[in-house]
Amino acid sequence: xxxxxxxxxxxxxxxxxxxxxxxxxxxxxxxxxxxxxxxxxxxxxxxxxxxxxxxxxxxxxxxxxxxxxxxxxxxxxxxxxxxxxxxxxxxxxxxxxxxxxxxxxxxxxxxxxxxxxxxxxxxxxxxxxxxxxxxxxxxxxxxxxxxxxxxxxxxxxxxxxxxxxxxxxxxxxxxxxxxxxxxxxxxxxxxxxxxxxxxxxxxxxxxxxxxxxxxxxxxxxxxxxxxxxxxxxxxxxxxxxxxxxxxxxxxxxxxxxxxxxxxxxxxxxxxxxxxxxxxxxxxxxxxxxxxxxxxxxxxxxxxxxxxxxxxxxxxxxxxxxxxxxxx
Numbered sequence: 001x002x003x004x005x006x007x008x009x010x011x012x013x014x015x016x017x018x019x020x021x022x023x024x025x026x027x028x029x030x031x032x033x034x035x036x037x038x039x040x041x042x043x044x045x046x047x048x049x050x051x052x053x054x055x056x057x058x059x060x061x062x063x064x065x066x067x068x069x070x071x072x073x074x075x076x077x078x079x080x081x082x083x084x085x086x087x088x089x090x091x092x093x094x095x096x097x098x099x100x101x102x103x104x105x106x107x108x109x110x111x112x113x114x115x116x117x118x119x120x121x122x123x124x125x126x127x128x129x130x131x132x133x134x135x136x137x138x139x140x141x142x143x144x145x146x147x148x149x150x151x152x153x154x155x156x157x158x159x160x161x162x163x164x165x166x167x168x169x170x171x172x173x174x175x176x177x178x179x180x181x182x183x184x185x186x187x188x189x190x191x192x193x194x195x196x197x198x199x200x201x202x203x204x205x206x207x208x209x210x211x212x213x214x215x216x217x218x219x220x221x222x223x224x225x226x227x228x229x230x231x232x233x234x235x236x237x238x239x240x241x242x243x244x245x246x247x248x249x250x251x252x253x254x255x256x257x258x259x260x261x262x263x264x265x266x267x268x269x270x271x272x273x274x275x276x277x278x279x280x281x282x283x284x285x286x287x288x289x290x291x292x293x294x295x296x297x298x299x300x301x302x303x304x305x306x307x308x309x310x311x312x313x314x315x316x317x318x319x320x321x322x323x324x325x326x327x
Contacts, residue, residue, distance in 0.1 A: 002036045006062050009070030010041025016178035017221035031226040050090055055097040059105045068228055069098045069112040076185045081140050088143030095151050103164055111231050112168040114148045117141040126247055127285035129240050152240055159238045172244040172285055176221030177312035181320045192257055193310055196264045205269035209276035212254030217244050220305035230294055244287045245299050259303050263310040
């Protein structure tokens with residue numbers, strides 16, 4: 001009997017990366033699909049996962065043996081702060097329905113995607129998998145973070161009561177093709193890529209907010225997709241696992257901007273607006289558990305990954321610039 005891997009949020013950044021990896025990695029290889037596997041990628045247009053009936057119908061339609069749950073209500077800082085209850089309730093409904101359907105349909109394995117925002121606001125760095133519940137998350141992520149934390153709580157409860165193999169991944173900052181490049185809602189890399197592209201196109205200066213000194217860990221979406229496939233095959237723990245480059249691969253915002261200037265081919269005026277706030281200087285996470293379990297992994301060099309991302313953005317500018325995803 002063939003395995004069926006259902007990917008929710010299949011039209012988003014990670015979903016599209018998973019689809020790319022499954023289509024390009026050799027069948028039967030460590031990060032490729034198995035000969036007896038069918039991968040199904042679904043977007044929000046196929047089922048409203050906040051609705052338990054719609055979620056169950058999705059499971060009845062595809063009968064998944066394995067599920068990678070990526071679907072979530074996400075948004076920028078302003079939306080997270082303004083709509084705390086919406087982010088809490090919508091994400092809790094989606095997650096609860098997916099976990100319940102995975103249990104009732106006897107899904108062999110479920111992997112949910114969390115975020116580093118689940119970690120406490122005040123915590124000793126580096127972040128690791130044992131620190132998730134040591135204090136409240138930052139107030140700006142109140143709803144989203146608490147909803148994601150509950151996935152970890154439910155994973156353990158389902159395992160202890162029913163023996164379910166439910167686990168979760170915690171990626172650091174993700175970037176790549178099919179990201180949200182909308183200037184109003186994009187994260188740092190896609191936002192800077194879009195602004196640099198417009199500066200080149202319009203012959204205007206490329207100005208980056210802040211000093212450029214803060215440090216961040218970025219993971220290329222194609223690398224993350226491979227790690228999700230690895231989790232599906234080889235990671236059998238209920239405890240979550242951080243999927244990230246190492247602390248020694250933190251890059252400054254200036255290094256990010258320099259790499260974007262190179263990838264875009266921008267030759268105009270380029271500077272930093274030091275009157276703008278930098279935000280948190282660094283929030284490093286350790287990938288020690290990942291490297292211990294996987295036994296080594298070759299991450300794509302940052303400039304190479306950025307070049308691929310910029311190439312996709314330029315080639316798909318009409319849809320990419322608005323953050324519109326195709327289901």
